[in-house]
Every structure is written in C-alpha cells, then in structure tokens.
Amino acid sequence: MPLTLKLTRRWTERYALVVLSGLLPVVLGLFIIAWQADRSLKLVAKQTVTEAVRQFDQMLDNAALATDVVLPLSGQECTQVELALRDQVTRRPFVRSVNLVWDNQLYCSSLFGNFKETVNPENYVAGRLWLMSGNPVTPNEPLLILRKQKDHQGVLVSLYGFHLVNVLGLINHKTLLLLQVGDAWIDRYGVARTTPVPDYPVAQVSLPSAQYPYRVVAGFSEGEVWRFAFMEYPGLIALMIFLGVVSAGTVRWLQKRASSPSHELQRGLEAGEFIPFFQPIVRADDRQWAGAEVLMRWQHPREGLVRPDLFIPFAEHSGLIVPMTRSLMQQTATLLAPQATSMEPGFHIGFNITARHCQDLELVEDCRTFLKAFAPGHIKLVLELTERELIVPSELTHRLFAQLHELGVMIAIDDFGTGHSSLGYLHEFNVDYLKIDQSFVAMIGADALSIHILDAIIELSAKLGLGVVAEGIETEEQSQYLAARGVAFLQGYLFARPLPADQFIVSLRERPARKT
Known part of the structure; x- marks a missing residue:
C-alpha cells in the first residue's frame, strides 16, 4: 500500500x-480612524457653522443699526429723507438698500426714491426677517431683508445676496x-429655494442665531469621512496596513511552526527515516528468546536518533502513525523473513497500535501482508493496544x-494497570496477553x-x-519474583536493550537453540 498522506483541509481552512x-x-x-475622522468633521462643521452665524449676525447687526437710525424718519416726505437713507447705505457694510414704510406701505427707497409697494408682514419670520429669491431689479439674486416696525412706522433694510453666498x-x-430663514434657504450656489432642507449625510450640524430668526446648517457629502481620513491620517492608515501584514505573517509563521512536526514527520516517512528497533522478550524459565517487540525510532538526518516520546504523540495526533506503523511492518518483514530459520517456531513479533489503527479495516490487510512474508505458523504476530488514545468499542472495532483473530493475530494490552480503559478492553475485546507496566515491576521489594x-x-x-x-x-x-509467580515472559534491560536491526539479527543467529 502506498504510504501517502491525504490533505484533509481545503485552502480556505488553512488560510482563513x-x-x-x-x-x-x-x-x-x-x-477607529473613521470614528476619529467623523468626530473631527463634526468639530470642523461646528466651528464652521459657528463662524457663519457670527458673520451673518454681524451683517444683520449693521442692518439693525441702520433701522435704528432711519426708523424715526418714517412718515416724513421721501424727498426730505432720501439722502439720509442713501447715507446709511454708504455707511453700513453689506447693506444694499434702506426703505421706509408707513402702515405697511413702502413709500420711500434709497434706490428709487418715491416707491409704492405693499408690505406683507406674514412674509417675515417672527415679523423680522425674510429671505427673498430676488426682486424685479435683480430677479436672480437672493436678498435678506430685515424689518423693524413701531406702531405705524417701519423700516426695511436689504442685504446683498452676494455677501451671503460668499x-x-x-x-x-x-x-x-x-x-x-423660515421655509426658504440658500447655499453656496446662491439660489433661494423653498423645498425641504437637504440632510447632509456626514457630520451635519445645525446652529440657530441667538439674535435673529434664522439658522445655519453645515455638513459634508457622502464619502467625506474616508476622503478626510486618507488626507489627514495617511501615516496611521499605512501603519494599520503594516500591522495587518505583520499580524498575518506572524500567524502564518506560527501555523507553519505548529504544523512543522507533521510536515517533518511526513518528510521523514517519505524518506524512510523511521526504522525498527527490536527488544527481545525472554521466557522466564530458561531465558531463551521467545520473541521481540518492534519499536519505532527516527533516524533524523540532522538530529540523529530521536526518542519515540518526542515524535510518537505528534504522529498519533496527525494520523501519520498508521502509515508509519505500516512502513515499520514492511521493513520488519523484509529484515526478518530471511532469518526465519534462526527463530524457533512460534516466535512472537509485536507491534504497538493505537485507536487510529482501529478506525477502518486496513490493519487486517497490513497484518495479512506481514504474515505472508513468513512460512505459515512460523511466527506469531502480536498487536499491543496502547492506551494513549481510547479505543471506543463499536461494530467496526469488533x-x-x-x-x-481469524488471521491468527494475537492481541495484548500494553502497560496494563495504568490506563483507565484496561478492564474495559478485557471485557470488549478478545485479549490474549497482558503486559504488566514497568512501574509495578520497579516496586518489587520497595512498595507493598x-x-x-x-x-x-x-x-x-x-x-x-x-x-x-x-x-x-x-x-x-x-x-x-515474577518467575516464581508464574509470569512466563519477561522483557527489560536485564536481558537486552532495544537493538538496531543489524545487531538484533546477529544476536538472533548467535543464540543457542532451545533445548526440548
């Protein structure tokens, strides 16, 4: 079977x-930048609208001074006061014309002298202010008119629309x-309208005058927040993008670092760096070799021989333990099949398996392939159930x-007595051997x-x-102590440490045959 690793994660999962x-x-x-830009724009709008109100109030204050001066002249003949009206136009900034009214009849103008026109007080907001779209003389130029009335007397002072637009x-x-002013309004384009006042989409501020019946509205067009942000905070935006790149790069580096053991294991598997070591198992009565446990070691090209506790957990977590065990069985079969004559019949060869091996039936095929390398009945294949991961009983595992068992494979529970599931395994699976954990053996003569x-x-x-x-x-x-209590098989450093394949084969050939 090919020893390959299938990628189970899509690109989106790996890079999301x-x-x-x-x-x-x-x-x-x-x-945050947009929020700050919006706040800044609101501040700008508030400052701008405040300044606009101040300037409009100043214009109207000049007009109000003119009304105070000429109001007492209302009722006199136009020819007598015409020069006085024109004098106020020249003296007061922003004033276009000054007009006298008597009983709501305009009768004298600084522009035309005698002039007759009816004044409608309802046109004036609060009786004081009227924003006109124009008059017959200047039909396309808006006028702001300030009205002052006292009994029969009245004054109308008009302000240039040009100054308002400026x-x-x-x-x-x-x-x-x-x-x-009331329902009428003008903007920078100088056209007086009576349509609903537009809502500015960004940072709209409205400020009424404290002295006159008008208000000024300020704001910004759509998208001004981002235009302002890119104009005012280019360095900060660049910093955010830089931090984003650094963050993404850091996470990617951490991903590679976190996943590097799996990648390195896959590379080592493809390079054939996981090799078998053999630790003999002896009979307690005569110390003859009855079998061997096959242990995995990593012959790393840079690190040398790597201990199993440093890579086996990663292999189990990533699922690579299955192809790694398959490779170990294939190598063992290749190494030991030619040495079958040096083994007594029934020689035990054991491999560790985990819960990952029990998720499908491929293990059966791996064992069948292994047994075919030897003469029928010449060896006993033993699978030792490790308990780092729980093997959940199911229809598949049964x-x-x-x-x-139909193949003749024997099942052993490794490190019996230390795992939480050992007794459950005895109940669920047809077990042939128990392997007593070395922690109990070490207490012989020391802990009752x-x-x-x-x-x-x-x-x-x-x-x-x-x-x-x-x-x-x-x-x-x-x-x-163990032999006296009927333990038939022993394994440990007293008899032999785990041996590389060449040393194990040499020792196997040199062992004397068992006496019958």
Whole structure:
C-alpha cells in the first residue's frame, strides 16, 4: 500500500485564520480612524457653522443699526429723507438698500426714491426677517431683508445676496453650508429655494442665531469621512496596513511552526527515516528468546536518533502513525523473513497500535501482508493496544478484532494497570496477553501496595487464561519474583536493550537453540 498522506483541509481552512488575522487590525484600525475622522468633521462643521452665524449676525447687526437710525424718519416726505437713507447705505457694510414704510406701505427707497409697494408682514419670520429669491431689479439674486416696525412706522433694510453666498462658500470650502430663514434657504450656489432642507449625510450640524430668526446648517457629502481620513491620517492608515501584514505573517509563521512536526514527520516517512528497533522478550524459565517487540525510532538526518516520546504523540495526533506503523511492518518483514530459520517456531513479533489503527479495516490487510512474508505458523504476530488514545468499542472495532483473530493475530494490552480503559478492553475485546507496566515491576521489594496490585494482575490473568509479559525487568530480584509467580515472559534491560536491526539479527543467529 502506498504510504501517502491525504490533505484533509481545503485552502480556505488553512488560510482563513491568516486572512482574518491580517484583516482584523486593519479593519479595527480603519474603524477607529473613521470614528476619529467623523468626530473631527463634526468639530470642523461646528466651528464652521459657528463662524457663519457670527458673520451673518454681524451683517444683520449693521442692518439693525441702520433701522435704528432711519426708523424715526418714517412718515416724513421721501424727498426730505432720501439722502439720509442713501447715507446709511454708504455707511453700513453689506447693506444694499434702506426703505421706509408707513402702515405697511413702502413709500420711500434709497434706490428709487418715491416707491409704492405693499408690505406683507406674514412674509417675515417672527415679523423680522425674510429671505427673498430676488426682486424685479435683480430677479436672480437672493436678498435678506430685515424689518423693524413701531406702531405705524417701519423700516426695511436689504442685504446683498452676494455677501451671503460668499460667507457660505468661503469660510470653509470643504464644508457644505446653507442659510435657512423660515421655509426658504440658500447655499453656496446662491439660489433661494423653498423645498425641504437637504440632510447632509456626514457630520451635519445645525446652529440657530441667538439674535435673529434664522439658522445655519453645515455638513459634508457622502464619502467625506474616508476622503478626510486618507488626507489627514495617511501615516496611521499605512501603519494599520503594516500591522495587518505583520499580524498575518506572524500567524502564518506560527501555523507553519505548529504544523512543522507533521510536515517533518511526513518528510521523514517519505524518506524512510523511521526504522525498527527490536527488544527481545525472554521466557522466564530458561531465558531463551521467545520473541521481540518492534519499536519505532527516527533516524533524523540532522538530529540523529530521536526518542519515540518526542515524535510518537505528534504522529498519533496527525494520523501519520498508521502509515508509519505500516512502513515499520514492511521493513520488519523484509529484515526478518530471511532469518526465519534462526527463530524457533512460534516466535512472537509485536507491534504497538493505537485507536487510529482501529478506525477502518486496513490493519487486517497490513497484518495479512506481514504474515505472508513468513512460512505459515512460523511466527506469531502480536498487536499491543496502547492506551494513549481510547479505543471506543463499536461494530467496526469488533469486526476488526474478529478478523485479526481469524488471521491468527494475537492481541495484548500494553502497560496494563495504568490506563483507565484496561478492564474495559478485557471485557470488549478478545485479549490474549497482558503486559504488566514497568512501574509495578520497579516496586518489587520497595512498595507493598504496588506488590499487591502486581500480584492481583497476575492472579487475574491466570483466572482469565491470559498470557503475561512483564516489562521493565532490570534486576535479578524482579526476574525471580515474577518467575516464581508464574509470569512466563519477561522483557527489560536485564536481558537486552532495544537493538538496531543489524545487531538484533546477529544476536538472533548467535543464540543457542532451545533445548526440548
């Protein structure tokens, strides 16, 4: 079977976090910049509208001074006061004309002298102010008229529309301004309208005059927030983009760093760097080799020989433990099949398997391929269930172990007594051997409680008719204690450390044949 790794994650899954981490500081930064730009625009609009009101009030104040001077002249003959009216026009800035009214009849104008026109007080907001779109003399130029009335006397002072438009357009050319008097309003384009006042989409501010019945509205057009932000904060925006790139790059680097063990394991698998080491298992009665546990080692090109505890957890987590075990079985078969004559019949060869191996039936085919390399019945293949991951009993796992037993494969529970699932395995699966964990063996002669647990495990295996293998034998005292209690198979440094393939084969050939 090909030893390949299928990529299970799509591009979007692999890079979604990178994209999000890059966008997050940019989006948050732009949001903060936009918020600050909006606040700044509101401040600008408020300052602009305040200045506009100040200037309009100043214009109307000049007009009000003119009304105060000429109001007492109302009722006199126009020819007698005409020069006085024109004098106020020349003296007062922004004033276009001064007109006298008697009983709501305009009868004298600084522009035309005698003039007759009816004055409608309802045209004036609060009786004081009227924004006209024009008059017969200047039909396209708006006029702002200030009215003052006292009994029968009245004065009308008109202000140039040109000055009004200048204020609206020149205070801040980026700010949209309009002057509203009642229902009428004008903007920088100088056309008086009575349509609804437009709403400015950005930072709209409205400020009424405290002295006269009008208000000024300021704001900005759509998109001004971003135009303002890019104009005022280019360095900050560039910084946000830079931080986004750095964030995305950092996350990508961390992803590569986090996933590098898997990539390195895949590379090592393809390069054939995972090799078998063999630790002999001896019979307790005569110390003859009864089998060997096949242990995986990583012959790394730079790090040298890597301990299994440094890479096996990564292999199990990534799912690579399955093809790695398959490779180990293939290498073992290739190495030991030619040495079959040096092994006594029934020689045990054991491999560790995990929950990952029990997720499909491919393990059956791997075992069948392995057994075919040897003469029928010459060896015993033993699969040792490790408990780093729980093997969940299911219809699939029961089918798997049933087919393995049909092949003659034997099942052992590794490190029995330390995992939470050992007793459950005895109940669910047809187990052949128990391997007593070395932590119990190490307590022989040292800890009474552990000795009782050890004895209980040995007694349990005898009642269940299971074979027992004790691991971690390092002293003669441990060996003799276990042999005396009927433990048939021993494994540990007392007999041999894990050996590379060449040393194991040499030792296997040199071992004397077992006496029958």
